[in-house]
Amino acid sequence: MTAAVLGVIFHISIQGIEFERHMYTFLAALPISFVAFTYTFQTTEAIHLGEASAQAAIILTIFLLALLTSMSIYRLFFHRLHSFPGPHFSRLSRIYAAYLAAKNMQFYRELAALHFKHGDFVRTGPRELSIMRPSAIPLIFGPNTRCRKTTWHSQTNSNGDKCAMTMTRDPVQHRLRRRAWDRGFSMRALGMYEPRVKEKVDMFVRKLSEMAGDPVDVTEWSMFLAFDIMGEVGFGKDFGNLASGAAHPGIQAIHKHMNMMGILSMMPWLLNILGSIPGAAKGFASFFDFCGTQMEEKARGWDPQKEPGDIASWLVKAVMEKDVSAPPTKEALDDDSRILIIAGSDTTAATLTFALYFLCKHPAKQQKLQQLLDDAISDQKLWTYETIKSVSYIDDIINETLRLCPPLANSSPRETPAQGIVIDDVYIPGGINVIIPVRQIQRDPRYWTKAEDFVPERWGEQRQDMKTDDAPWLPFLLGAHSCVGKNLAYLSLRTSLSLIMLNFDVGLALEESGRDFINGALDTVVLMLPPLRLVFTPRAPGTTAV
Numbered sequence: 317m318t319a320a321v322l323g324v325i326f327h328i329s330i331q332g333i334e335f336e337r338h339m340y341t342f343l344a345a346l347p348i349s350f351v352a353f354t355y356t357f358q359t360t361e362a363i364h365l366g367e368a369s370a371q372a373a374i375i376l377t378i379f380l381l382a383l384l385t386s387m388s389i390y391r392l393f394f395h396r397l398h399s400f401p402g403p404h405f406s407r408l409s410r411i412y413a414a415y416l417a418a419k420n421m422q423f424y425r426e427l428a429a430l431h432f433k434h435g436d437f438v439r440t441g442p443r444e445l446s447i448m449r450p451s452a453i454p455l456i457f458g459p460n461t462r463c464r465k466t467t468w469h470s471q472t473n474s475n476g477d478k479c480a481m482t483m484t485r486d487p488v489q490h491r492l493r494r495r496a497w498d499r500g501f502s503m504r505a506l507g508m509y510e511p512r513v514k515e516k517v518d519m520f521v522r523k524l525s526e527m528a529g530d531p532v533d534v535t536e537w538s539m540f541l542a543f544d545i546m547g548e549v550g551f552g553k554d555f556g557n558l559a560s561g562a563a564h565p566g567i568q569a570i571h572k573h574m575n576m577m578g579i580l581s582m583m584p585w586l587l588n589i590l591g592s593i594p595g596a597a598k599g600f601a602s603f604f605d606f607c608g609t610q611m612e613e614k615a616r617g618w619d620p621q622k623e624p625g626d627i628a629s630w631l632v633k634a635v636m637e638k639d640v641s642a643p644p645t646k647e648a649l650d651d652d653s654r655i656l657i658i659a660g661s662d663t664t665a666a667t668l669t670f671a672l673y674f675l676c677k678h679p680a681k682q683q684k685l686q687q688l689l690d691d692a693i694s695d696q697k698l699w700t701y702e703t704i705k706s707v708s709y710i711d712d713i714i715n716e717t718l719r720l721c722p723p724l725a726n727s728s729p730r731e732t733p734a735q736g737i738v739i740d741d742v743y744i745p746g747g748i749n750v751i752i753p754v755r756q757i758q759r760d761p762r763y764w765t766k767a768e769d770f771v772p773e774r775w776g777e778q779r780q781d782m783k784t785d786d787a788p789w790l791p792f793l794l795g796a797h798s799c800v801g802k803n804l805a806y807l808s809l810r811t812s813l814s815l816i817m818l819n820f821d822v823g824l825a826l827e828e829s830g831r832d833f834i835n836g837a838l839d840t841v842v843l844m845l846p847p848l849r850l851v852f853t854p855r856a857p858g859t860t861a862v
């Protein structure tokens with residue numbers, strides 16, 4: 317009886333705290349309590365070990381059952397979110413969201429189905445809400461938001477001094493650390509990256525020329541390109557993917573474990589626990605080592621007289637100069653280096669692959685782009701970034717691709733402030749983890765004309781008619797935490813698309829319908845794409861600008 321009452325009291329006492337952060341301690345305390353109880357019973361009641369341990373097990377079981385029953389009743393009937401619709405199981409535990417994420421590894425589809433069934437506000441966990449209202453976007457992510465990052469962001473480390481800039485939950489700390497990153501993406505820095513990005517894309521085009529006429533898995537090759545660009549611009553290093561035509565071992569390691577990330581990020585406390593158990597994150601070890609080594613090399617080769625030539629050097633500069641924006645610990649610097657690779661590569665690669673898919677599916681749009689490029693550049697030797705930047709149709713294609721297929725299909729969560737927020741006429745209580753289903757809201761026919769169609773013109777000549785500026789579009793998010801690499805992404809994508817379209821006619825390979833590709837993207841935080849086989853045919857003399 318006492319154990320049951322304690323279970324309920326324990327539940328009530330943890331209401332006000334973020335208990336997920338203490339799960340590791342709590343779970344570790346269970347076996348310790350078991351041993352302590354057993355010892356106490358054995359010595360005070362003079363019984364033998366088997367009997368004492370059975371008594372200890374019964375007491376702990378009653379305690380846990382009472383705790384779980386109390387939590388379940390509260391979550392089902394009395395929780396401040398109880399009036400919001402959603403699947404019954406998701407009211408009880410985030411395990412249901414993890415189940416949905418694991419089912420087909422396409423959580424974005426599951427979420428779309430939930431919104432279709434339950435409406436704009438769906439309870440996806442005990443204190444989780446998915447919200448499909450444009451007016452929620454500035455309230456949750458805008459510059460004046462009072463929402464904060466959540467336990468999700470503590471998944472690698474709950475100590476803000478030891479995690480990547482993007483995972484810091486303290487807004488002041490984030491703002492300071494973001495400055496070091498912003499320097500690495502300034503207009504001046506981007507100007508230095510421009511010719512180096514072009515060099516990588518030139519190599520990509522040469523490789524495509526060598527494979528001309530044969531099916532090429534563009535998912536894979538876009539990945540090689542994006543990782544090599546990040547190697548060059550991020551670390552001043554050649555990752556050698558394009559040259560070898562094979563993925564760098566560091567990249568293979570991280571991709572192998574992306575599925576697990578997609579599922580476990582639904583239960584960030586579990587990721588946090590795994591991270592705390594020595595050896596449990598072994599699968600990531602080679603990638604972690606790889607990133608750590610890159611940073612150590614940067615620090616060793618640091619020359620205070622030279623202007624940093626890559627993003628990692630800007631972070632190292634901040635450390636060396638003890639700037640307020642510096643990652644405060646080695647762990648933080650290492651975690652930044654992992655984010656640098658992951659955030660910059662998979663996202664850009666997926667966008668390029670999706671864009672090429674759409675251009676193959678819409679040959680008239682491909683020809684239109686080629687024509688505009690031909691008009692702008694009479695001779696490819698005259699290619700400059702400034703010139704192709706003026707071909708705004710490239711951006712229209714990129715923006716439309718990011719509308720239909722944002723590489724981050726859902727936003728990361730934010731916690732509502734204690735006093736809650738009001739979205740349209742709906743009050744969302746405080747301490748709730750809210751997300752926006754980005755992919756879904758960017759395809760919502762209430763805000764987008766021809767919502768499911770690929771219409772790059774909605775970003776150009778039809779912008780007003782199609783009311784593009786009024787519709788929700790947030791592939792890079794917005795506000796203080798928006799993508800710091802957005803301009804680099806456009807630089808890479810504009811350069812790649814322009815050079816590919818100037819050199820090749822691109823089509824689906826004979827055996828490729830594109831169906832498995834477009835329906836099969838896996839939701840592993842960043843989308844992981846199935847193979848897409850395309851054929852690159854050198855453009856006929858006269859039509860080509862080469």
Ligand code: HEM
Nearest residue numbers: 482659660663664667724728791792793797799800801805
């Ligand atoms: C098409 C390409 C890209 C897309 C769609 C994209 C999207 C995003 C999104 C949605 C976020 C916000 C994540 C969140 O907090 O929920 C983000 C943040 C971030 N992105 Fe990108 N990204 C792209 C390319 C890049 C590139 C090339 C880099 C270069 C390294 C980069 C680096 C980052 C970093 C460091 C953050 C964290 C910013 C912060 O927390 O202040 N991204 N990105």
